[in-house]
Amino acid sequence: MTALLVNGPGTETADDTPRRRGGLWRSVLHNRKALVGLLILLVFTIFAVVPQWFTPVTDPNALQFPPALPPSWAHPLGTTSLGQDIWAQLVYGTRESLIIALVAGFFATVLSVIIGVSAAYLGGVSDDVLSMIINIFLVIPTFPLIIILATYAGKGTLTVVLVVLVVTGWSYGANQLRAQTLSLRNRDFLESARVRGERRSYTIVYEVLPTMISLIVANFLGAALYSVLTAAGLQFLGLGNPNSISWGTMLYWSQNQQALQTGMPLWSLAPGLCVALLGTSFALMNYAFDEISNPALRPVTRRRGKRSKG
Amino acid sequence: MRYILRRLGFFAITLWAALTLNFFIPRFMPGNPVDALRVRTLNKLSPAALEQMLESFGYKPHQNVFQQYLEYLRDMLTGKWGVSIGSSLGEPVSSVVMHALPWSVFLVGITTLVAFVVGSLIGIVSGWWRGGKLDSVLPPVFVITSALPYFWVGLLLILVFSVWTNGFLPSDFNYDPSLQPAWTWEFIGSVIWHAILPATTILIASIGAWILTMRNNMITVLAEDYVRMGRAKGLSNWRVMTTYAARNAMLPNLSGLAMSLGFVISGAILVEYVYNYPGLGYLLYNSVESTDYPVMQVLFMLFTVAVLLALLLCDFAIAWLDPRARTKG
Numbered sequence: 001m002t003a004l005l006v007n008g009p010g011t012e013t014a015d016d017t018p019r020r021r022g023g024l025w026r027s028v029l030h031n032r033k034a035l036v037g038l039l040i041l042l043v044f045t046i047f048a049v050v051p052q053w054f055t056p057v058t059d060p061n062a063l064q065f066p067p068a069l070p071p072s073w074a075h076p077l078g079t080t081s082l083g084q085d086i087w088a089q090l091v092y093g094t095r096e097s098l099i100i101a102l103v104a105g106f107f108a109t110v111l112s113v114i115i116g117v118s119a120a121y122l123g124g125v126s127d128d129v130l131s132m133i134i135n136i137f138l139v140i141p142t143f144p145l146i147i148i149l150a151t152y153a154g155k156g157t158l159t160v161v162l163v164v165l166v167v168t169g170w171s172y173g174a175n176q177l178r179a180q181t182l183s184l185r186n187r188d189f190l191e192s193a194r195v196r197g198e199r200r201s202y203t204i205v206y207e208v209l210p211t212m213i214s215l216i217v218a219n220f221l222g223a224a225l226y227s228v229l230t231a232a233g234l235q236f237l238g239l240g241n242p243n244s245i246s247w248g249t250m251l252y253w254s255q256n257q258q259a260l261q262t263g264m265p266l267w268s269l270a271p272g273l274c275v276a277l278l279g280t281s282f283a284l285m286n287y288a289f290d291e292i293s294n295p296a297l298r299p300v301t302r303r304r305g306k307r308s309k310g
Numbered sequence: 311m312r313y314i315l316r317r318l319g320f321f322a323i324t325l326w327a328a329l330t331l332n333f334f335i336p337r338f339m340p341g342n343p344v345d346a347l348r349v350r351t352l353n354k355l356s357p358a359a360l361e362q363m364l365e366s367f368g369y370k371p372h373q374n375v376f377q378q379y380l381e382y383l384r385d386m387l388t389g390k391w392g393v394s395i396g397s398s399l400g401e402p403v404s405s406v407v408m409h410a411l412p413w414s415v416f417l418v419g420i421t422t423l424v425a426f427v428v429g430s431l432i433g434i435v436s437g438w439w440r441g442g443k444l445d446s447v448l449p450p451v452f453v454i455t456s457a458l459p460y461f462w463v464g465l466l467l468i469l470v471f472s473v474w475t476n477g478f479l480p481s482d483f484n485y486d487p488s489l490q491p492a493w494t495w496e497f498i499g500s501v502i503w504h505a506i507l508p509a510t511t512i513l514i515a516s517i518g519a520w521i522l523t524m525r526n527n528m529i530t531v532l533a534e535d536y537v538r539m540g541r542a543k544g545l546s547n548w549r550v551m552t553t554y555a556a557r558n559a560m561l562p563n564l565s566g567l568a569m570s571l572g573f574v575i576s577g578a579i580l581v582e583y584v585y586n587y588p589g590l591g592y593l594l595y596n597s598v599e600s601t602d603y604p605v606m607q608v609l610f611m612l613f614t615v616a617v618l619l620a621l622l623l624c625d626f627a628i629a630w631l632d633p634r635a636r637t638k639g
Contacts, residue, residue, distance in 0.1 A: 033450065135320065136327045139621060141613040143576025144594060145331070148606055151598050152336055229459050233580050236461055237595060251461075255584075265469050272462035279457035287453045290526070297526055 027292045028285075034292075037284030040277055047094040057088035060245055077266045081257045089250055090270050096158070096246035097278065100231045104165035105224030111170040112219060113209070116177030120185065121204055131178060137171035146230065150239045161240060165227045172226075173219035180215055181208060218289040225282035232275045247271035317625040321618050326383075328614040332607050333382050337375070386611055392604040394597075403604050406593065407612065413484055414589030417505055418578045421512040426567050429517040433524025433563075434556045440529060449525065452518030460577035464511040464584035471507060480504045482586050508585045516574055523566055527559035534558070561632055564624045571620045575613055 028034045047054065063083040071078045077086035119130035149164045184190065193203045209216070234240055235248025238256075242249060250271040254260075259267040291297045385391070391403035436445045472481035485491070485500040531537065532555055540554040579591030586592065590609060597605035 033453070132323065136324045139324050139572065139614075139617055140328050140331070141572040141575050141610075141617050143572075143579060144610050144613045147579075147594065147598055148332075148610060149335060151601070151606075225457060229457070230576070232459055233461060233576070236459075236580065237583065237598075239598070255465075260465060260469050260473055265473070268465050269469070272459065272465060276454075276458045276462060279459065280454045283453050283457035284450075287449070287522070294530075297529060 028288070031288040031292060033284045034288035037281040037288065040281035041285075044094050044098055044274075044278055044281070047091050048098045049095075051091045051095065054091045055085070055088040057085050060084060060088040060092045061243065071266065077270055078264065080253065080267055081259070081262065081264060082253070086250075086267055086270060089245060090247070090274060093246045093250055093271065094274070096244060097228065097231070097248070097275065100158070100162065100165070100246075101224040101228045101278065101282070104162050104169060104227035104231070105220050107162075107166045108169040108223040108227070109173060109216060109220040111166060112173030112177055112223075113216060115170070116174035117181050117204060117208060117212075119174070120178045120181035121200070121208065123185075131175075134171050134174045134178065137168070138175060142168035143230065143233070146234060147237070147239060150234060157241060158244070161231055161234060165230060169223050169226050169230075173223060176215065176219060177212065180212055184208060184211065214289055214293040218286055218293065221282045221286040221289065225279050225286065228275060228279050228282065232272075247274050251275075313629055314625070317622060321622055324618055325614060329383060329386055329611060330379075332610050333379055336603060336607075386608070391608045394602055394605050403608050406605060407590070407608055410588055410590045410593040411612075413587065414578065414582070414591065416501075417508055417582070417587065417589055418512065418574060421509045422516070422567075422571065422574050425513050425517045426520055426563075429520025430524045430560065430563060432517075433521045434528055434551065434559070436521065437525040437528025437532065437559070438551050438555070440532075445525070449522060452521045454518075455514060456516075456518030456522065458515055459580075460511060460515045461580040461584050463515050464508070464581050467507050467511055468584070479507050481507055484587055484589075504587075508581050508587050511581050511584075512574065512578060515577055516570075519566075519570060520563065524559060524563050527562050528555060531555050531559040557631060561628055564628055564631075565621075567620065567624055571617045572613075575616065 028038070052058070061084060065075065065079045065083045065085060067079060067081045067083040069075055069079040075085050075087065077090065079085055080089075115130055115134065119127045119134065122130075146164050146168055149167075150160060190203060190207055193207050198207075231240070231246075232248040232251065235244075235246060236251040236255065238252050240246070240248055240252070242252060248271075251268060254264070254267040254271075257264075257267075259265065389404060391407075394401050394403055394406050432444075432448065436442075436448050439445060468481040471479040480486075480503060482504075484504050485497065486504070489497050489500055491497060536558075537550060537554050540550040545554075575591070578589070579594055581587070582589045582591035583595050590612065593605065594609045596602070597609065
């Protein structure tokens with residue numbers, strides 16, 4: 001089992017003690033990768049909240065324009081072969097894609113915190129059982145499972161997609177959090193909580209969790225990234241709700257109508273680019289969090305001569 | 311030895327868990343295979359006939375669940391996989407799967423190995439010369455590529471190398487359909503030619519993760535005392551880099567390889583779909599489209615077995631590279 005516990009550098013963040021809580025924000029703002037990621041997320045959030053500011057079209061799914069128009073002032077990205085405005089679909093589609101990322105990411109993280117931390121903190125048989133479950137979920141190929149689940153559950157609704165993403169997306173984080181909690185278990189501040197006679201639940205919530213904020217945030221970002229990509233893939237295959245407005249659904253219809261081969265590449269490329277950008281935003285922030293919580297990884301300014309050759 | 315035994319035990323338990331999930335999901339989900347099949351056959355077949363058909367893959371709703379479960383486990387493990395009820399109606403599942411399997415092994419297997427080896431090498435170099443030219447460019451670039459959806463990279467490559475260049479590279483199928491499969495140079499050439507785009511897609515989308523983790527492991531390991539010791543002994547840079555640093559940095563990456571094979575398989579399903587590449591992923595998509603439950607459940611088992619086998623191989627490799635794993639168990 002040892003091999004599974006090694007998770008790369010992200011796990012060695014034992015010294016992220018609460019005193020740095022105020023500093024977390026500052027570190028984020030000082031890290032260029034994090035800043036870029038945050039900015040992209042902000043732009044998409046604005047799109048998701050007030051799509052009507054960016055396009056005059058009110059019902060992006062209605063077939064109300066001449067089909068397959070090239071980009072113009074009225075239709076910045078042209079129209080689909082079904083007669084919808086691509087830009088409007090893109091803007092309105094942000095909401096569902098973002099909701100999937102945030103909600104699925106959030107619940108997957110909650111699940112991984114609960115399972116990961118309690119596995120490590122409880123120890124003994126409960127730990128054996130829980131970590132076995134974690135490892136099984138880590139190994140089972142999730143996407144085929146998702147496809148099969150989504151098929152049986154009836155193609156579809158947002159809820160199904162969300163549940164499926166949470167069920168399959170928590171294990172990686174749980175593994176990391178378990179390893180992290182294990183490394184904390186015998187620290188003095190937990191010992192003193194025990195001696196004070198605090199309840200276990202109190203110790204976990206008020207003593208253990210605050211020390212792991214940055215790892216938890218990193219896990220959330222990882223889970224959100226996973227959800228964005230997986231949901232887009234699922235919808236691209238036509239396993240989402242084909243009448244919803246989201247980037248994945250746009251990709252499905254563009255593939256369905258052979259957009260690439262019929263001279264409407266923007267129909268495929270634009271939503272794919274948005275998925276990629278949103279994914280990049282989470283990935284950049286995630287990577288930055290790795291750097292923040294593990295100072296060894298921070299970029300070094302190049303100093304010649306300091307490292308003598310040989 | 312104990313280590314290997316433990317890993318084998320994990321292999322067995324995970325396989326069992328996957329098979330169990332596979333058994334219970336269809337039975338506890340709202341969609342009923344019989345109903346789905348009736349819709350698909352447009353009510354032309356009587357429910358009795360349908361049920362008989364479904365029995366061929368162990369769906370016996372009137373039997374005791376436990377009994378069914380045992381029979382299902384036995385059939386899955388002994389290769390009695392029933393017959394397809396999808397597009398290739400009546401064909402044994404094993405032969406349907408065997409048609410697709412080599413293509414996936416060829417495409418996904420080779421690309422994953424290449425991505426792992428090349429990615430780790432770049433990661434080693436980039437971590438060693440930390441802050442160097444390579445290292446200041448690569449990490450941000452590969453953070454971005456690792457967030458790209460596989461299928462979108464595929465669409466992009468199709469657009470550039472196939473649509474815009476009038477079919478310079480083929481974007482469809484696994485070989486030129488006018489050729490007969492045979493061990494001729496022409497045929498092999500066609501196979502390779504058709505694999506270029508899908509393979510490049512998987513490579514682009516997956517290599518970033520290897521580079522980044524390897525680089526970060528390398529940096530963590532380089533701060534260790536034994537590396538300083540190696541330097542102090544006056545060993546050559548090459549020696550320190552390979553046998554002292556890289557060998558140790560490799561270990562987490564190896565277990566990562568097996569872990570992420572699941573992700574690669576997921577991506578490959580989409581890539582095969584985008585390129586109509588008739589491997590297992592494409593087969594899975596088709597079996598889902600035609601509610602071909604027998605094929606679906608066998609495919610899911612095979613994907614799990616593939617990941618587990620890779621995990622086991624990596625464990626052996628780790629046991630070989632890391633003496634601690636051998637003794638501690």
